Amino acid sequence: MATATQKVLLFVIYAAINGVVIMTDSAPIFVFGDSTADVGTNNHLQNCTARADHRYNGIDFPFSRTTGRFSNGKNAADQIARLLGDYKVSPPPFFSLLTRKSTFKRNLLRGANFASGGSGILSETGQVTFNKVICLGEQIQQFSTVRRRITKLLASTKAADDLLQNSIYIISIGSNDLVESLFSGQPGGPKKFIQKLTETYVTHLTNLYELGARKFGIIGIPPIGCCPAARVFNSTGCYEELNYNARLFYGSMQSLLTELSQTFEGFKFSLGNTYAMTMNVIDNPRGNRFKEVKTACCGSGLFNGAGDCKEGANLCSNRGDFLFWDKFHPTETASELAALTLVYGEGAEYVTPMNFSSLAMA
Numbered sequence: 001m002a003t004a005t006q007k008v009l010l011f012v013i014y015a016a017i018n019g020v021v022i023m024t025d026s027a028p029i030f031v032f033g034d035s036t037a038d039v040g041t042n043n044h045l046q047n048c049t050a051r052a053d054h055r056y057n058g059i060d061f062p063f064s065r066t067t068g069r070f071s072n073g074k075n076a077a078d079q080i081a082r083l084l085g086d087y088k089v090s091p092p093p094f095f096s097l098l099t100r101k102s103t104f105k106r107n108l109l110r111g112a113n114f115a116s117g118g119s120g121i122l123s124e125t126g127q128v129t130f131n132k133v134i135c136l137g138e139q140i141q142q143f144s145t146v147r148r149r150i151t152k153l154l155a156s157t158k159a160a161d162d163l164l165q166n167s168i169y170i171i172s173i174g175s176n177d178l179v180e181s182l183f184s185g186q187p188g189g190p191k192k193f194i195q196k197l198t199e200t201y202v203t204h205l206t207n208l209y210e211l212g213a214r215k216f217g218i219i220g221i222p223p224i225g226c227c228p229a230a231r232v233f234n235s236t237g238c239y240e241e242l243n244y245n246a247r248l249f250y251g252s253m254q255s256l257l258t259e260l261s262q263t264f265e266g267f268k269f270s271l272g273n274t275y276a277m278t279m280n281v282i283d284n285p286r287g288n289r290f291k292e293v294k295t296a297c298c299g300s301g302l303f304n305g306a307g308d309c310k311e312g313a314n315l316c317s318n319r320g321d322f323l324f325w326d327k328f329h330p331t332e333t334a335s336e337l338a339a340l341t342l343v344y345g346e347g348a349e350y351v352t353p354m355n356f357s358s359l360a361m362a
């Protein structure tokens with residue numbers, strides 16, 4: 001087995017032979033998912049209504065830019081990319097890679113972000129609510145386009161395969177499937193529904209594996225019943241039904257991923273238990289340096305969880321003290337804490353069977 005450094009060197013040499021010199025000492029990162037990881041995908045979708053292209057989103061981003069991130073600053077995809085390699089933020093959205101011809105080659109080999117706010121594991125999730133989102137299946141189709149382009153760029157299937165096998169695949173999705181199914185009903189009950197959801201997830205992962213992916217950093221579903229939007233429906237606590245579904249999902253993913261890693265040669269994964277991580281913060285805010293874990297920083301109504309975060313909404317000034325940015329999404333500080341745990345965490349409590357930094361080296 002080549003060491004990680006040797007692998008990177010090999011890759012730089014391949015690339016140099018083909019006339020592209022890549023200055024990087026970290027493997028490419030490909031990001032899939034929903035609004036927890038979207039860095040501007042939905043800005044490119046004409047009719048999509050799941051958008052964060054307006055204030056106060058991005059207020060703590062450099063130059064207070066609104067980028068399409070559902071956050072006051074960097075989101076989980078940015079924070080993980082920052083910790084895993086020589087990235088300042090997440091790789092750019094797939095759509096903007098395509099449109100920026102001048103930097104296409106250089107950027108393509110560093111990864112891409114396909115995540116689309118409002119999307120789900122199931123292809124139908126979000127499509128009616130938000131008119132148009134890119135579901136996980138379509139995100140993977142876009143990745144296959146990237147794979148073709150990379151193979152062409154490196155002029156070698158072997159070089160492309162090596163590169164893609166060493167890349168990290170971060171996936172953060174599932175919350176929207178749970179929220180929508182709560183309203184549309186779960187035929188056969190929650191257990192049946194979660195089984196269908198995780199089985200569909202496995203099909204997607206299998207497709208990614210067949211396209212060359214090996215290292216999967218999977219982020220579980222947080223306790224979405226505790227986000228301000230859900231607390232609106234239970235003034236004394238969290239919306240238990242949503243949390244129950246999120247816990248079922250985690251358990252089911254854990255056993256399916258273990259099976260996958262035993263079935264497919266070279267399949268490696270980390271599963272992040274964002275449910276337990278977030279619950280730890282909610283139960284013990286001070287120990288985690290948060291002051292407010294129920295009310296959103298930006299929004300309106302009960303818990304700032306009834307109205308959207310937009311100009312004119314309530315906006316807190318001490319954003320570092322808040323767990324929630326808006327009625328659904330964590331603050332930059334909360335995303336950073338989660339990323340630190342996912343990347344460097346020890347022990348099986350929050351990330352299993354290995355942390356993301358071990359996954360990167362595996």
Ligand SMILES: *[C@@H]1O[C@H](CO)[C@@H](O)[C@H](O)[C@H]1NC(C)=O
Pocket residue numbers: 046047132
């Ligand atoms: C957006 O919606 C309009 C009106 O329904 C439709 O005519 C148009 O084709 C849609 N555009 C895209 C890119 O889907």
Ligand SMILES: *[C@@H]1O[C@H](CO)[C@@H](O)[C@H](O)[C@H]1NC(C)=O
Pocket residue numbers: 234236237238239240241
């Ligand atoms: C509301 O919160 C309380 C306190 O945590 C909990 O016991 C109850 O089950 C919750 N109700 C719903 C409908 O989720």
Ligand SMILES: *[C@@H]1O[C@H](CO)[C@@H](O)[C@H](O)[C@H]1NC(C)=O
Pocket residue numbers: 343344345346347354355357358
């Ligand atoms: C990650 O996990 C490995 C294996 O459990 C552990 O040895 C290591 O200390 C953890 N942290 C980092 C930064 O790798």
